[in-house]
Amino acid sequence: MNILIADDTPSIRIFLQKVVRDTGHTVHAVCDGHEALSYMKNHDIDMIFMDIQMPDLNGIETAKIIREQQSEWMPIIFISATENDREFAEALSAGGDGILTKPLKPILVHAQIRAMQRIVDIQRKLHMMNSQLQSLSKTDVLTGIANRSGFYEVSERELKRCRREHKALSILMIDVDFFKQYNDNYGHLEGDHCLVTIAQALKNTLKRPLDYICRFGGEEFVVLLPMTDLEGARQIAQQLRQAVQSLEIPHKASTVSPFVSISIGAASNQDHINTFTINDLLTKADAALYTAKERGRNQIVAISPNKYGQFPTSSVQI
Numbered sequence: 001m002n003i004l005i006a007d008d009t010p011s012i013r014i015f016l017q018k019v020v021r022d023t024g025h026t027v028h029a030v031c032d033g034h035e036a037l038s039y040m041k042n043h044d045i046d047m048i049f050m051d052i053q054m055p056d057l058n059g060i061e062t063a064k065i066i067r068e069q070q071s072e073w074m075p076i077i078f079i080s081a082t083e084n085d086r087e088f089a090e091a092l093s094a095g096g097d098g099i100l101t102k103p104l105k106p107i108l109v110h111a112q113i114r115a116m117q118r119i120v121d122i123q124r125k126l127h128m129m130n131s132q133l134q135s136l137s138k139t140d141v142l143t144g145i146a147n148r149s150g151f152y153e154v155s156e157r158e159l160k161r162c163r164r165e166h167k168a169l170s171i172l173m174i175d176v177d178f179f180k181q182y183n184d185n186y187g188h189l190e191g192d193h194c195l196v197t198i199a200q201a202l203k204n205t206l207k208r209p210l211d212y213i214c215r216f217g218g219e220e221f222v223v224l225l226p227m228t229d230l231e232g233a234r235q236i237a238q239q240l241r242q243a244v245q246s247l248e249i250p251h252k253a254s255t256v257s258p259f260v261s262i263s264i265g266a267a268s269n270q271d272h273i274n275t276f277t278i279n280d281l282l283t284k285a286d287a288a289l290y291t292a293k294e295r296g297r298n299q300i301v302a303i304s305p306n307k308y309g310q311f312p313t314s315s316v317q318i
């Protein structure tokens, strides 16, 4: 741990620094509450030993400020020259986690560090598990790529970024052709395996770091293409369609290809960067996908808005 000592008495600072250093932790020392606060602004501190009685800003006031400013809990152990119950109670209410009285005994300082280390370790584990849970909640269990919830979070952020930089953002909606027939012919387990293979192929085809793919649901995938206009989106859609075709997964029930194929609808907010929402783009891409299905599947349809922001009924087939 990084341990900070705040005490206005030089002999206590020197003594305590040595005692703490003996435990193998890193130690820093400051002379008063103000110094402690400014030191903590620029350094990550895991635990603090703080004198209650310090001139100007005393330990209790400093602890109150630390608790107000920091959302993260960090152990604060007070050091007191007197055995004053009222002061002890006040110090603990202000946010303290323990009190040592002078003269300080190394055995108690060490025990206090060990006790706080246990709680700090638990806190770190909880943080780690929390961030794992966060990332799991945004991951599709079957394919391992992002799920719809992850998509919404990232897409809103990227839309804002594109608007700031006056760049277009495009969305591809992808659907596996005749997937019901695939399941019916090869079984649900094979269907699952097929979705995993397609997800990986789609993901590996996207090269730019900002490009983002999610499983939107069932056999439907959505690709977010920040900083990309409709022509760029069309090119990437073509690569994705080709990547799935190249997998050559047999699909004898498909009437459009001997192998599993995908249809893609593309939409972009180009020329309407500040008005189109993500949901607008999803609706447009979905309409384009529907047209691609109607026109025979295994193809891409990209719809571009006219100057009034309306989407012409006759879309462009690529």
Ligand SMILES: Nc1nc2c(ncn2[C@@H]2O[C@H](COP(=O)(O)OP(=O)(O)OP(=O)(O)O)[C@@H](O)[C@H]2O)c(=O)[nH]1
Pocket: 142, 175, 176, 177, 178, 179, 180, 181, 183, 187, 188, 189, 190, 191, 192, 195, 217, 218, 219, 293, 297
């Ligand atoms: N194996 C498997 N199948 C799924 C999963 N999610 C959805 N499906 C199946 O995907 C099929 C989708 O069927 P439809 O929506 O009729 O689409 P389709 O058969 O691909 O027809 P078109 O899209 O018109 O080409 C359904 O049979 C779903 O049960 C999944 O996680 N695993």
